[in-house]
Amino acid sequence: KAGVTQTPRYLIKTRGQQVTLSCSPISGHRSVSWYQQTPGQGLQFLFEYFSETQRNKGNFPGRFSGRQFSNSRSEMNVSTLELGDSALYLCASSLELASREQYFGPGTRLTVT
């Protein structure tokens, strides 16, 4: 099976712009979670989706949003970008909502200038 894919892999944006990141889970996986990784804050949970519904959300401002499509693919959007949004954004998929083992994609490296 193909692994979790994320696009784009690298992205440079300017403050104030918005960005959309995409994640395709492993075939058959219905749950997708998003994480932000920075040197200062480490790995932090953003949100998770299952069956096109957001099931849980981390402590991030409303500028961070996401959605999941019927084929389980997911997108996350960050509006009005700030310098502090520069990070590695990781997507993870798993079979079911209650599953514990997650499979991570390679991440999208976002740089905000």
Next chain:
Amino acid sequence: SQQGEEDPQALSIQEGENATMNCSYKTSINNLQWYRQNSGRGLVHLILIRSNEREKHSGRLRVTLDTSKKSSSLLITASRAADTASYFCATDDRGTGFQKLVFGTGTRLLVSP
């Protein structure tokens, strides 16, 4: 915020030596997982240990869990240069049924030939 704190922050050893990393967490858990991350890439699931288990093995990996002390350790035996990576412990919100993983701060392991 991160629930897990890992110790040491960085570890440098020679090939063939054993590497031990420790993780402490704050709240009750259903299970604890260990992940590996090669520089700037996605995370790879290594092993999951349930709250009612005390020890688990997988190849050269040995994980212990002490729920009374809210701590876990990961032992990598006969280390190889390819084991060079950051290692994270992750715990889940107990009882929520969600896949929200809370990651530790990570241990950077350097294995020199």
